[in-house]
Amino acid sequence: MKKADYMIVGIALMLALVSFGVYRLYFASTGRAAIVEITVDGNVYKTLSLKEDATVDVPSDGGHTNTVQIKDGKVFMKKADCPDKICVHHKGIRSNGETIICLPHKVIVTIQSSETGDLDGVAQ
Incomplete structure (x- = not known):
């Protein structure tokens, strides 16, 4: 390789x-207080602070947890009794x-900012 090639790299x-x-x-860290929202089958089950350590058992249809x-x-x-355990991994x-x-238990865990921010690049 030539000197110019090294400079380009x-x-x-x-x-x-x-x-x-x-x-x-700017994009990955919110800098704001964040909350953890747990939904089961589209309904909010629990909302927690990301700053406080906690462990929550989330029941779903059919006696699954x-x-x-x-x-x-x-x-x-941490744990799930679904067959593939993709969520645990x-x-x-x-x-x-x-x-x-x-997916098998219809449980979604999402991190959201507790404050509403300005418009993002997509909405502008």
């Missing part, structure tokens, strides 16, 4: 790092708009 890497930093700074855990500002689906969520979904 270096500039591309720097642009990628700057873009990632801007995304993390999911266990949602909030720990250190992250939300996990999902990484912890902590940013506004992230979700964990258990």
Whole structure:
């Protein structure tokens, strides 16, 4: 490779790092108090603060249960008695708009900002 090729690769890497930093700074973290909303079959079951550690058993149809855990500002689906357990293997969520979904039990865990913000880029 020539010297110019190394410079192009270096500039591309720097642009990628700057873009990632801007995304993390402005879009991924809300900077506001966040709440965790748990819904079962489209109905809100419970609303909790992301700042307080908690463990909640969430009952669903047919006697099934999911266990949602909030720990250190992250939300996990700790236990579920569904057959595939995709929701249990999902990484912890902590940013506004992230979700964990258990389709067999119709349980959705969503992180939302507790404040309404300005219009986003899509709505403008």
